[in-house]
Amino acid sequence: MHVNIPVIVTRIIQETETVKRFTLTAKTMELLPAFSSGSHITTFLPTQTGMLERHYSLLNDPVDMLLSYEIAVQKNADSRGGSLYLHTAVEVGSELSISYPKNHFLPSFRARHHVFIAAGIGITPFLSMMSELSRVGKTFELHYAAKSQEQCAFYSQLQTQYPDSCRFYFSADGPAARLQPVVMAGQPIGTHVYFCGPETMVSQFRAAALSFGYPEKSIHFELFTPITPITRSPFVAELRKSNKLITVEEKQSLLEALHQAGIHAPYSCRVGGCGTCAVEVLEGTVAHYDTVLTDGERTQHNQMMTCVSRASCEKLVLNL
Numbered sequence: 001m002h003v004n005i006p007v008i009v010t011r012i013i014q015e016t017e018t019v020k021r022f023t024l025t026a027k028t029m030e031l032l033p034a035f036s037s038g039s040h041i042t043t044f045l046p047t048q049t050g051m052l053e054r055h056y057s058l059l060n061d062p063v064d065m066l067l068s069y070e071i072a073v074q075k076n077a078d079s080r081g082g083s084l085y086l087h088t089a090v091e092v093g094s095e096l097s098i099s100y101p102k103n104h105f106l107p108s109f110r111a112r113h114h115v116f117i118a119a120g121i122g123i124t125p126f127l128s129m130m131s132e133l134s135r136v137g138k139t140f141e142l143h144y145a146a147k148s149q150e151q152c153a154f155y156s157q158l159q160t161q162y163p164d165s166c167r168f169y170f171s172a173d174g175p176a177a178r179l180q181p182v183v184m185a186g187q188p189i190g191t192h193v194y195f196c197g198p199e200t201m202v203s204q205f206r207a208a209a210l211s212f213g214y215p216e217k218s219i220h221f222e223l224f225t226p227i228t229p230i231t232r233s234p235f236v237a238e239l240r241k242s243n244k245l246i247t248v249e250e251k252q253s254l255l256e257a258l259h260q261a262g263i264h265a266p267y268s269c270r271v272g273g274c275g276t277c278a279v280e281v282l283e284g285t286v287a288h289y290d291t292v293l294t295d296g297e298r299t300q301h302n303q304m305m306t307c308v309s310r311a312s313c314e315k316l317v318l319n320l
């Protein structure tokens, strides 16, 4: 069972035209749970279309006195309700329910140097990482792409705190100013690279990092949304232990179908990035859309992430 934390919004700052920063303070005025850099929380938002769960990175330095958490939310034009709700219905004094912090994107403390690549609101997980790394004397550099300086959230803060470690790339300045994967080339051995942004950007930088010779374990990334499946055909899942047959509709994930059928199926990130929802596959072939399994593990078709992966056959048999 998930235990949530009731919080009150105690401050809202308009960072850019589309990004707001929210300060969330424990309703009981007790200290909030500690977290590691790169962590996020889930917010539970009671919108008109039902309860939505949305994940947001924590911006604070993990050693801050944890009287409050800070998150930043970009209002998306194609919002399905989460960011719209936070931007329009939430004000100072509003009460929200949040999860305990979780971390699927922590910096490697074995790395000799860290290269952070952020696009737009993808800057958020790197703020706590940079606080922590600079405090412990580790070297890092941030390459941050945004549409323009005005639309670059935390621009002044970053310029002030890390003037020698940040480079900004504004697409409004023309194609020559765009952030390119070449910034990862020629880095010292032992460098780890981290990407946070849209799927296309993450895929491009991940492929480039591999081509530059970075080992898989030195490449870290966080996606805003799950990888888009090539096809979304309905399929049947036979749950061998529960003796149930369920149909996963075209617009549904296997995880959603399991919950609809009353099956206890744990999850966390819902974008194929954490491994919490992994299940054993006994029969059938899987179309994998997660970022957890290695290429070798995928070819065995004996496990899958239910939040994103689907069948590439008519029926899967699961050990559930």
Ligand code: FES
Residues within 6 Å of the ligand: 266, 267, 268, 269, 270, 271, 272, 273, 274, 275, 276, 277, 278, 290, 292, 305, 306, 307, 308
């Ligand atoms: S819930 Fe994280 S991989 Fe599925």
